[in-house]
Amino acid sequence: MYNTLLELLFIAFLYVYTTEAKSCTGWANYTLTRRGDWTDARHPNSPPASVRGFSETVGCSHNARYVMWAPGIKATTGVKNVAEAGNVTAIEAEMDIQIALKKAFKRYVGVMMVGGRSNDTIPNIEVNSEYPFVSFISMIAPSPDWFVGVRDLNLCNTATGEWRDREVRELFPYDAGTDSGVNFTSPDEVTNPPINIHRITNDTEGSLKGDKPVLSFGTFTFVKTSESVEVTSAPPLTPTQTANPGTNFNKKTLVLMLCIWNIIGYLL
Ligand SMILES: [Ca+2]
Numbered sequence: 001m002y003n004t005l006l007e008l009l010f011i012a013f014l015y016v017y018t019t020e021a022k023s024c025t026g027w028a029n030y031t032l033t034r035r036g037d038w039t040d041a042r043h044p045n046s047p048p049a050s051v052r053g054f055s056e057t058v059g060c061s062h063n064a065r066y067v068m069w070a071p072g073i074k075a076t077t078g079v080k081n082v083a084e085a086g087n088v089t090a091i092e093a094e095m096d097i098q099i100a101l102k103k104a105f106k107r108y109v110g111v112m113m114v115g116g117r118s119n120d121t122i123p124n125i126e127v128n129s130e131y132p133f134v135s136f137i138s139m140i141a142p143s144p145d146w147f148v149g150v151r152d153l154n155l156c157n158t159a160t161g162e163w164r165d166r167e168v169r170e171l172f173p174y175d176a177g178t179d180s181g182v183n184f185t186s187p188d189e190v191t192n193p194p195i196n197i198h199r200i201t202n203d204t205e206g207s208l209k210g211d212k213p214v215l216s217f218g219t220f221t222f223v224k225t226s227e228s229v230e231v232t233s234a235p236p237l238t239p240t241q242t243a244n245p246g247t248n249f250n251k252k253t254l255v256l257m258l259c260i261w262n263i264i265g266y267l268l
Pocket residue numbers: 144145175176177178179180181
């Protein structure tokens with residue numbers, strides 16, 4: 001029985017040791033390319049092409065302690081103001097507070113994108129080992145309170161511990177839950193009390209209702225443009241030194257090993 005128990009503990013150790021998430025070191029810079037893809041073919045019942053567009057895309061690099069927006073939670077005033085009016089003043093103030101609290105690192109803003117197929121870029125978005133996530137939003141304009149964006153996108157590949165080269169996200173529409181209009185050009189109608197942020201689907205009443213799934217309104221593409229160079233060369237080992245068994249050996253692993261060692265000692 002003891003042998004079986006030891007085998008199980010050893011398997012558990014291997015599992016933890018080999019599947020542990022790896023952090024990225026240093027920093028990396030990215031360019032965000034915003035591409036609009038709002039056409040009559042993709043989105044029937046849209047307003048005339050001449051009035052379609054997207055508000056300034058606004059966002060920041062941050063850590064896991066800041067959630068700018070997510071389905072299932074209420075929109076902040078900042079998110080509400082972007083989604084309803086493309087106004088970034090409040091969300092910039094919110095991000096500044098997060099930066100002061102060391103939950104966000106730096107914030108960024110693009111320019112208004114006039115036209116459903118317009119493009120723009122935001123260069124030099126900086127992430128680092130402490131703040132590897134990015135979140136960005138932009139208003140679908142005109143609309144009651146609809147927006148597109150990305151949230152909590154980790155630009156560190158935690159499987160490899162390396163900064164991702166390129167990430168593309170389709171921009172599906174979300175409703176901020178603060179205005180009850182159902183069409184792109186509905187008059188203002190305050191949702192009181194506000195409801196949670198939610199994805200707009202082809203079952204949602206209004207302009208986007210239809211037989212087929214709602215297509216994206218474009219893409220956000222993050223491309224790595226530079227990164228800090230990690231020093232990988234180690235000094236030569238002296239005859240009395242041995243190499244580390246792995247690069248992912250940390251406190252958690254050590255604690256687990258000590259636990260196993262204590263159990264073995266107890267059983268013997
Ligand atoms: Ca709404």
